[in-house]
Amino acid sequence: MNQRDEFVxxxxxxLDEWNKEIDELIAKARQASDEARVKYHEDIERLKQRRAETQQRLDELQHSSEAAWETVRQGMEDSWELMRKAFQDASSRFK
Structure with a gap:
């Protein structure tokens, strides 16, 4: 397995881990008050959007040429960092 395949x-x-954690947040939101549920829903939607963006970057990475993969990899890492921060922010509000 080459470096790109390992990274992918x-x-x-x-992403599988994030999907599980988003599902856990959805379950917590269902148990929240109506007012809190609205805020949680907004956070969850932002997480889903970031997840979709990250998945798109991953798809680009998988289909990139060897010459372009380092550039695409950097974009993937940037997207991943945004996803991590969004999840941290949302998780802190769910506590």
């Missing part, structure tokens, strides 16, 4: 597999595993 790592990112897929991370």
């Amino acid at each position: 597999e790592e990112m897929k595993a991370r």
Whole structure:
């Protein structure tokens, strides 16, 4: 397995983890008061949007040429960092 394939597999595993954690947040939001549920829903929608953007970057990375993969990889890492921050922000409000 080459470096790109390893990176793609790592990112897929991370996305799977985020998907599970988003599902957990959705379950917590269902138990919240009506007012809090609205705020949680907004956070969850932002997370879903970031997740979709990150998935798109991953798809680009998988289909990039060897010459372009480092550039696409950097974009993926940037997208991942935005996703991580969005999740941290949302998680802190769910506590």
